[in-house]
Amino acid sequence: MTSALRTLDLEIAGLRLLRQSLETHLGESLKKAVTLTLSLRGRIHVTGIGKSGHIARKLAATLTSTGTPAQFLHPTEASHGDLGVLQPEDLLLALSWSGDTPELLPLIDYARTAAIPLIAITAHPRSVLALAATIILEVPQATEACPDNLAPTTSTTMQLALGDALALAILEARALPNGHYPAAFRALHPGGKLGARLTPASALMHTGDRLPFVRVGTPLSAAIVEMTSKGFGATGVLSPEGALVGIVTDGDLRRSFSKPVDQSELMSRPVEQIMTPRPWTINPDALAPDILSHMNATRITSAFVLVQQTPEATPQGIVHIHDLLRIGL
Known part of the structure; x- marks a missing residue:
């Protein structure tokens, strides 16, 4: 010694x-x-x-x-x-x-x-x-x-x-401009734990027809169909202009159905009466470990990706917790 x-x-x-x-x-x-x-x-x-x-x-x-x-x-x-x-x-x-x-x-x-x-x-x-x-x-x-x-x-x-x-x-x-170094470094380190730690949301997110969306005024029954068909356990709720105003998750459904209310009446309610307003969103450059840490801390399983973090922005993608676990975090 x-x-x-x-x-x-x-x-x-x-x-x-x-x-x-x-x-x-x-x-x-x-x-x-x-x-x-x-x-x-x-x-x-x-x-x-x-x-x-x-x-x-x-x-x-x-x-x-x-x-x-x-x-x-x-x-x-x-x-x-x-x-x-x-x-x-x-x-x-x-x-x-x-x-x-x-x-x-x-x-x-x-x-x-x-x-x-x-x-x-x-x-x-x-x-x-x-x-x-x-x-x-x-x-x-x-x-x-x-x-x-x-x-x-x-x-x-x-x-x-x-x-x-x-x-x-x-x-x-x-x-390098602020935020550019992690992307440049990841380009040279795509493999292993280091590559996973430097993976941005833009490389993980699901886009296009894979995005689960319904509009304000949509009956809850239709929102459940959207959630089930897309497989993320959630659906975003968009305003007529396309802005993300809320999210409906499996948890929101459980809480709603646990209340003493007529089930058929509940299924016909507009989705905005059930949704969680102002959901947490991420930008495309958000790194995988930071996303996973927040999801674990807040007990959520998915997040929408907004290029511009403004109330009027339309989501460009969605990241599910399984996407983060899949890369080895």
Whole structure:
């Protein structure tokens, strides 16, 4: 337990040093790196060897998944022909704690010859890598968690954190309009739980002839037929102009039929006497987890989708709780 706590303490100390550096010279270099990447017409090739190589792979994946085209370039394979993947409009991002990793030398030379910008993440600003770099992201020196201060531990944690900071700084610098990022992110993550969490109502809703609607003045008997035929356990009630003024649910029917009233008279009543007015509605961009959370909290099973959240709007779709469960929430 003591060893484990010591490891975390040393890695936390390294992250604190990294944060302090970001508030000064490293932060200025990071801004330059973000500006450079935003001007690219090509992609970022992330490289490194050993433990830095593993961090480089993760950084390439993070960049790609947040909308910045990137790929990992293995330095050994690069020197055996894969250098051809580097194009003049690309950028090389190299990770090396020492900055003097021999396997990176062919990549450094090629980048210099082809005038390909090079961003270096290293702890040694006078190293071969740093001296050849267009921009140096200098990681502060820190003590490895290894008892002999040898095995890359604190250093790789710092590289990982700096890579995340760079990737997300690029993402935020692109300044997608409010509400656009979840849709863009989901386009890159359509599968699994993450894809389900980012699914908007517009991708789930039923439209057209599947929508259960009756007009104000419709007898309750006709509303029940509409509810039964559409299978959502509810029907919307529209004004003559097409605005959603209420909803009739299975619960509304149960409450109505539980009262001491003539059943035939009840079935002939206009639906607005039974409906729940001003039902909860959602917009097309509402995300699936938020919809499910509200449904669970309010014990409802369906919601109409309105493009414009105004009293005059006509619903464009309906989302049922089963649609949310079907995608794995």
